[in-house]
Amino acid sequence: MFADGLFIGFAVLAVLGAVGLVLFRHPMNGAMSFVVTLISLAGLYALLSAKLIFALQLIVYAGAIMSLIVFIIMFLNIQPGDLPQEETKLFYVLGGGIVVLPIGLFLAKIVKSLPEHSTEILGNNFGGVKEVGLLLFRDWLIPFEIVSILLLVSLVGAVILAGKRGTTK
Amino acid sequence: MEQSVNYLGLIPLFPLLGAVLIGLLHVFTCNRTKLPEKVYGILACVGPVLSFVMALKVFVALKGLPPESRFLVHKAFTWFSVGDLHINMGFLADPLSCLMLLFVTFIGSLIHIYSIGYMGGDKNYGKFFAYMNLFLGSMLVLVLGDGPVVMFVGWEGVGLCSYLLISFYSEDRSNVLAGNKAFIVNRVGDLGFVLGMSFLFWAIGAQGFDYLSLKAHVNDPAMTQGVLLTVCLLLFVGATGKSAQIPLYVWLPDAMAGPTPVSALIHAATMVTAGVYMVARFSFLYAEVALAGSIVAWVGILTALLAAIFGMFQEDIKKVLAYSTVSQLGYMFAGVGVAAYSAGIFHVFTHAFFKALLFLGAGSVIYALHHEQNIWKMGGLKNKMPKTYVTMVIGALALAGCPPFSGFFSKDEILYSALATGHFGIWAVGVLVAGMTAYYTFRMIFVVFHGEPRDHHAYEHAQESPAVMTVPLIILAVGALFAGLLNLPAIFGGDQIVSHWLAPSVTEHHPHAGVFIEILAIGASVVAFAIGIKIAYAKFGKGAPEPSFTGFADFAYHKFYVDELYDKVIVQPYKAIGSSIWKVIEPNVTDAPVKGVARLYMVLGTAFKVFQVGYVRVYALYMVLGLSLMSLLLSQSLN
Amino acid sequence: MMHCYLYLSIILFCLGIVGVIARRNVFTVFMSVELMLNAANLAFITFSRVHESMDGHVLAMMVMAVAAAEAALALAVVILLHKHKSKLDTNVFSLLKG
Numbered sequence: 001m002f003a004d005g006l007f008i009g010f011a012v013l014a015v016l017g018a019v020g021l022v023l024f025r026h027p028m029n030g031a032m033s034f035v036v037t038l039i040s041l042a043g044l045y046a047l048l049s050a051k052l053i054f055a056l057q058l059i060v061y062a063g064a065i066m067s068l069i070v071f072i073i074m075f076l077n078i079q080p081g082d083l084p085q086e087e088t089k090l091f092y093v094l095g096g097g098i099v100v101l102p103i104g105l106f107l108a109k110i111v112k113s114l115p116e117h118s119t120e121i122l123g124n125n126f127g128g129v130k131e132v133g134l135l136l137f138r139d140w141l142i143p144f145e146i147v148s149i150l151l152l153v154s155l156v157g158a159v160i161l162a163g164k165r166g167t168t169k
Numbered sequence: 170m171e172q173s174v175n176y177l178g179l180i181p182l183f184p185l186l187g188a189v190l191i192g193l194l195h196v197f198t199c200n201r202t203k204l205p206e207k208v209y210g211i212l213a214c215v216g217p218v219l220s221f222v223m224a225l226k227v228f229v230a231l232k233g234l235p236p237e238s239r240f241l242v243h244k245a246f247t248w249f250s251v252g253d254l255h256i257n258m259g260f261l262a263d264p265l266s267c268l269m270l271l272f273v274t275f276i277g278s279l280i281h282i283y284s285i286g287y288m289g290g291d292k293n294y295g296k297f298f299a300y301m302n303l304f305l306g307s308m309l310v311l312v313l314g315d316g317p318v319v320m321f322v323g324w325e326g327v328g329l330c331s332y333l334l335i336s337f338y339s340e341d342r343s344n345v346l347a348g349n350k351a352f353i354v355n356r357v358g359d360l361g362f363v364l365g366m367s368f369l370f371w372a373i374g375a376q377g378f379d380y381l382s383l384k385a386h387v388n389d390p391a392m393t394q395g396v397l398l399t400v401c402l403l404l405f406v407g408a409t410g411k412s413a414q415i416p417l418y419v420w421l422p423d424a425m426a427g428p429t430p431v432s433a434l435i436h437a438a439t440m441v442t443a444g445v446y447m448v449a450r451f452s453f454l455y456a457e458v459a460l461a462g463s464i465v466a467w468v469g470i471l472t473a474l475l476a477a478i479f480g481m482f483q484e485d486i487k488k489v490l491a492y493s494t495v496s497q498l499g500y501m502f503a504g505v506g507v508a509a510y511s512a513g514i515f516h517v518f519t520h521a522f523f524k525a526l527l528f529l530g531a532g533s534v535i536y537a538l539h540h541e542q543n544i545w546k547m548g549g550l551k552n553k554m555p556k557t558y559v560t561m562v563i564g565a566l567a568l569a570g571c572p573p574f575s576g577f578f579s580k581d582e583i584l585y586s587a588l589a590t591g592h593f594g595i596w597a598v599g600v601l602v603a604g605m606t607a608y609y610t611f612r613m614i615f616v617v618f619h620g621e622p623r624d625h626h627a628y629e630h631a632q633e634s635p636a637v638m639t640v641p642l643i644i645l646a647v648g649a650l651f652a653g654l655l656n657l658p659a660i661f662g663g664d665q666i667v668s669h670w671l672a673p674s675v676t677e678h679h680p681h682a683g684v685f686i687e688i689l690a691i692g693a694s695v696v697a698f699a700i701g702i703k704i705a706y707a708k709f710g711k712g713a714p715e716p717s718f719t720g721f722a723d724f725a726y727h728k729f730y731v732d733e734l735y736d737k738v739i740v741q742p743y744k745a746i747g748s749s750i751w752k753v754i755e756p757n758v759t760d761a762p763v764k765g766v767a768r769l770y771m772v773l774g775t776a777f778k779v780f781q782v783g784y785v786r787v788y789a790l791y792m793v794l795g796l797s798l799m800s801l802l803l804s805q806s807l808n
Numbered sequence: 809m810m811h812c813y814l815y816l817s818i819i820l821f822c823l824g825i826v827g828v829i830a831r832r833n834v835f836t837v838f839m840s841v842e843l844m845l846n847a848a849n850l851a852f853i854t855f856s857r858v859h860e861s862m863d864g865h866v867l868a869m870m871v872m873a874v875a876a877a878e879a880a881l882a883l884a885v886v887i888l889l890h891k892h893k894s895k896l897d898t899n900v901f902s903l904l905k906g
Contacts, residue, residue: 781904781905782902782905783901783902783903783904783905784898784899784902785898785901786828786829786830786831786832786837786898787829789828789829790829793825793829
């Protein structure tokens with residue numbers, strides 16, 4: 001029951017955070033709201049016995065990626081005039097919701113057809129650093145290496161893109 | 170039965186290789202320092218002469234076999250094989266093709282040697298000999314091919330070469346037009362040949378499409394009288410094109426635009442004899458339908474009459490000879506039409522000698538008079554050019570059918586066969602034409618060589634041609650004199666060597682009508698000849714002024730306006746249809762839908778442009794909308 | 809409970825789509841994409857738990873790595889965009905308009 005209560009709490013927080021992300025006008029508010037969603041998701045991962053992912057979500061996502069985003073938002077020193085004027089935002093969001101609704105309902109229908117399964121917390125042999133690490137470096141070694149190349153490429157790309165204006169001036 | 174020899178394929182190969190070699194030499198040297206003419210001349214003569222030697226070898230080999238198994242075959246390679254159609258590049262030498270082979274290579278070689286002199290100084294000397302070799306090679310493929318398809322290769326080859334050579338002096342537009350005319354008229358005939366060939370294959374081609382297989386299957390149930398008649402007539406259409414018969418004879422007189430040796434080659438050795446050869450080759454078909462033979466014979470003899478009428482009024486020395494060829498070809502078709510195949514082929518054989526002789530002699534005259542061809546500008550040349558004169562008179566006597574020259578025996582054989590098989594009409598017209606032939610031939614001889622010179626300036630400069638030209642003339646004159654003796658009929662104590670030689674190749678029945686009929690035929694021919702030559706002598710023997718034509722003569726001089734008629738009835742409407750298609754149907758019927766489709770896409774493009782708003786999120790919206798619709802649809806089925 | 813996790817994943821994913829198609833602010837659009845990635849991650853982890861196999865965890869890590877790479881590039885692009893036009897509006901760029 002405690003776990004259920006935690007799930008409901010995290011779920012509500014996550015949805016609220018996501019709604020906030022979609023609705024807030026200033027990106028800083030949206031980013032903060034999104035951090036709430038990310039942290040709630042980390043809690044949900046913990047409830048699903050994914051210890052390593054729980055930690056990574058907090059450290060890499062909520063920590064590193066979001067701080068990068070927030071850093072850029074602050075770095076750009078956004079003035080109110082820089083932001084787009086979105087008077088009809090609510091209308092668009094409602095319209096978007098209507099468009100998306102069939103997709104959500106369709107997916108929900110599929111989920112409903114799946115058999116229910118308990119998600120009680122598992123013991124020591126699941127989701128820890130050792131177990132996931134072994135899997136990662138045995139069965140998933142090549143994808144792992146490919147992802148490292150991807151990261152390298154994006155690093156180079158980011159340097160070139162962001163540095164372009166500086167060098168041409 | 171059949172004996173395979175591997176040197177048959179070499180016979181056409183020699184001239185063809187020569188053509189390639191000379192052609193390449195010409196192409197690579199024509200813009201730089203030219204090779205001496207001797208190089209081309211010798212190269213050009215090597216191929217034909219080697220072929221002639223090989224032909225003699227074939228003849229000896231055939232002679233060594235018993236008469237009923239005189240077949241030599243050589244399958245060089247499988248050309249193509251599609252479904253039931255298996256075509257070998259195969260060659261067949263039997264008595265018929267061997268006879269053709271011998272005189273084609275012999276006369277071809279002589280004409281090549283003669284050309285060394287005649288073409289001297291021409292700037293396209295190399296090109297000329299390349300074409301000549303190709304021409305001869307194609308003719309040899311035609312003669313030696315072991316089936317209709319290989320024959321067709323040579324058939325088209327000679328058509329192409331005639332086009333190339335007739336329009337050889339291509340600076341003059343009318344020569345090019347004459348070449349075009351020859352080619353296009355021949356195409357009409359070729360269509361008939363292709364159709365006939367297709368019919369034949371459709372009927373009995375599946376068991377092998379060469380002469381021997383076809384001959385073996387000619388009595389299959391698929392070969393009904395109707396099919397046979399269709400095939401025979403369609404093939405004959407091809408023959409009328411190639412051998413210049415009614416209604417497709419119009420190209421041959423225009424073909425005089427080419428150099429004179431080309432005319433000699435076309436008229437004597439290659440090209441025009443192809444049609445007669447083809448009919449004789451398919452004699453096993455023509456023997457099955459009497460009607461087809463009669464049609465062939467009547468077309469032939471009417472052509473002979475018509476051409477003889479035209480020939481009596483021509484003023485160009487080469488045109489006179491051209492019409493005489495058409496006329497003699499008519500005789501040949503009359504011969505093969507009345508199922509006297511050996512007589513027809515024998516006339517081809519003798520005609521090759523005397524017609525080559527006459528053309529080369531005419532060429533010698535033209536050469537001496539600096540390319541003057543109008544007989545009314547000549548006269549009295551017999552003193553200036555004695556060798557040419559004597560040889561040409563021999564040729565003329567042979568052509569006119571004077572005994573004992575070669576033409577007499579072969580022509581008489583045809584007329585006798587017509588009479589003996591009951592074709593009195595053909596015989597009567599044939600005798601009439603024989604008289605006309607004697608008249609126009611000696612009209613030409615008298616006007617050119619006798620009497621007073623009409624153009625004194627040209628006469629002063631005229632002189633006998635060099636030995637390289639006169640020696641072939643003399644050799645041919647000997648041939649024209651004695652070739653007829655090869656097939657001496659029994660009444661003169663001969664035993665018809667050629668007919669017996671050809672007997673295994675052609676399907677014919679020798680009529681025996683009795684000595685009276687034979688004497689009647691011979692007597693009528695001789696009388697016709699005598700009358701013709703008498704009239705010619707009376708009118709032109711002492712020299713005569715250039716006549717002015719009126720009435721019927723004028724009509725005949727203009728060849729009954731047949732060319733103009735063809736132009737009005739066929740060429741002009743064809744052009745009109747072509748231009749109307751170009752101007753009306755093409756833009757409205759064929760182009761319009763294509764342009765319409767293009768316009769449709771332009772309209773659609775402008776319509777769909779609305780959706781290309783340029784905002785990335787809207788594109789994402791389209792994607793989501795699509796997903797959404799798919800979800801809706803799939804939800805329906807997911808229950 | 810599995811259903812509840814998956815429903816939550818669906819809801820978050822749909823909110824992400826709405827964010828992408830309804831908003832013009834570059835940062836919001838970008839973070840909405842991240843939100844969709846997280847929704848997918850949640851589904852991965854849930855199924856991983858259900859099947860008691862940790863492949864889903866590995867995939868989630870990969871997704872995070874991709875998200876990191878995307879963040880680096882996307883933010884570089886945003887910086888360029890801001891330098892270029894001093895705007896954070898996606899509608900400023902409509903070069904594909906037909």
